[in-house]
Amino acid sequence: MNYSNGLVNARGKQPLLSFGVISDVQYADIPDGRSFLGIPRYYRHSLLVLQRAVEKWNEQKLKFVINFGDIVDGFCPKDQSLTATKKVMDEFNLFDGPVYHMIGNHCLYNLPRENLLPLLNIHSSNNLAYYDFSPIPEYRFIILDGYDISAIGWPKDHPNTLKALHFLEERNPNSDKNSPNGLVGLERRFLMFNGAVGKEQLEWLDRVLQDATKLNQKVVLCCHLPLDPNASSTEALLWNYDEVMDVVHRYNCVKVCLSGHAHKGGYSIDSYGVHHRVLEAALECPPSTNAFGYIDLFHDSLLLSVTSYGVNFSSLQQTLIVTASLEPGQVLKAGEDQITLTWSLNTTFAAGIDLPTKL
Numbered sequence: 001m002n003y004s005n006g007l008v009n010a011r012g013k014q015p016l017l018s019f020g021v022i023s024d025v026q027y028a029d030i031p032d033g034r035s036f037l038g039i040p041r042y043y044r045h046s047l048l049v050l051q052r053a054v055e056k057w058n059e060q061k062l063k064f065v066i067n068f069g070d071i072v073d074g075f076c077p078k079d080q081s082l083t084a085t086k087k088v089m090d091e092f093n094l095f096d097g098p099v100y101h102m103i104g105n106h107c108l109y110n111l112p113r114e115n116l117l118p119l120l121n122i123h124s125s126n127n128l129a130y131y132d133f134s135p136i137p138e139y140r141f142i143i144l145d146g147y148d149i150s151a152i153g154w155p156k157d158h159p160n161t162l163k164a165l166h167f168l169e170e171r172n173p174n175s176d177k178n179s180p181n182g183l184v185g186l187e188r189r190f191l192m193f194n195g196a197v198g199k200e201q202l203e204w205l206d207r208v209l210q211d212a213t214k215l216n217q218k219v220v221l222c223c224h225l226p227l228d229p230n231a232s233s234t235e236a237l238l239w240n241y242d243e244v245m246d247v248v249h250r251y252n253c254v255k256v257c258l259s260g261h262a263h264k265g266g267y268s269i270d271s272y273g274v275h276h277r278v279l280e281a282a283l284e285c286p287p288s289t290n291a292f293g294y295i296d297l298f299h300d301s302l303l304l305s306v307t308s309y310g311v312n313f314s315s316l317q318q319t320l321i322v323t324a325s326l327e328p329g330q331v332l333k334a335g336e337d338q339i340t341l342t343w344s345l346n347t348t349f350a351a352g353i354d355l356p357t358k359l
């Protein structure tokens with residue numbers, strides 16, 4: 001198969017396919033602000049990051065794009081939720097190919113599922129937002145709905161809202177269920193801005209992984225909420241990340257889990273050798289810097305090139321490269337294959353790095 005834009009990757013191999021990634025745009029037409037923890041948030045600039053991303057992805061002729069959720073921020077005035085969501089979608093729609101979306105908590109603060117899902121081109125009879133696709137026979141992509149069991153997004157009397165409230169009541173004694181005060185270690189994920197994958201979705205995941213195994217496909221698992229404590233702040237984890245990973249670990253086909261939500265990003269390899277990469281938030285890029293990228297898929301590895309914080313878009317001085325070898329067997333320690341490189345001014349996208357240890 002040819003590399004989509006006709007270029008050979010600087011490692012000398014032609015990728016089977018390349019696709020774009022971005023997360024947590026959280027656009028709102030409001031002045032800059034800060035997160036609860038004081039991190040600056042640039043609500044208007046994030047749309048410019050998306051515009052630059054789409055421009056770059058089109059230049060690179062990528063096959064498709066995956067958006068990891070939270071396209072509009074919860075602080076968006078509610079009478080502007082619909083127009084803001086459409087405005088962001090208009091930008092995504094300028095990409096010359098399909099864009100696969102997933103939902104995040106901020107999307108759900110703005111619009112109920114029944115209005116949101118059609119805008120995100122997620123066609124579902126039960127308002128759940130999980131699905132899979134296989135752009136080439138060698139790979140299967142699975143998009144999870146991390147807010148299946150959630151106290152946000154469903155009507156107040158929906159069984160999933162009630163289940164979520166009950167779940168939180170049992171695990172988080174604070175009156176503000178977004179507060180992790182007093183919760184210890186992994187308990188700190190039991191917050192209202194997170195959610196869980198429900199039983200039926202878990203069973204569906206199991207069936208898809210069974211099928212992928214039968215077809216000898218490698219799987220990229222995507223979820224707004226991170227699935228490994230070593231790749232994310234504890235407060236951002238999916239409530240039942242452990243149940244999801246128990247299903248994943250029954251098979252050998254899932255090679256990498258990608259997510260957003262934990263804005264500073266992260267990377268780990270779990271004890272089964274599955275790679276986890278949390279993507280940095282577009283929202284928290286200071287003006288004229290970026291957080292988006294693309295992934296090259298190979299038979300035995302993938303290569304993520306991220307245009308990261310502090311990088312001037314036109315010079316692309318720094319590119320964060322992660323090569324993740326996908327063969328089963330030996331497990332690398334987290335961080336061992338994550339390398340930050342500084343490139344000279346006239347270098348554009350750069351080479352991958354061969355792993356010191358081949359899996």
Ligand SMILES: Nc1ccn([C@@H]2O[C@H](COP(=O)(O)O)[C@@H](O)[C@H]2O)c(=O)n1
Pocket residue numbers: 034035036037176178179180193235
């Ligand atoms: N450590 C934290 C983090 C958050 N909260 C609460 O969650 C709300 C949303 O947080 P953002 O990161 O999206 O700004 C925030 O307003 C707090 O109520 C918290 O209590 N402790």
Ligand SMILES: O=P(O)(O)OC[C@H](O)CO
Pocket residue numbers: 070105193233235236261262263
């Ligand atoms: O996506 P937000 O704004 O709800 O923030 C989530 C936090 O970063 C989780 O620690």
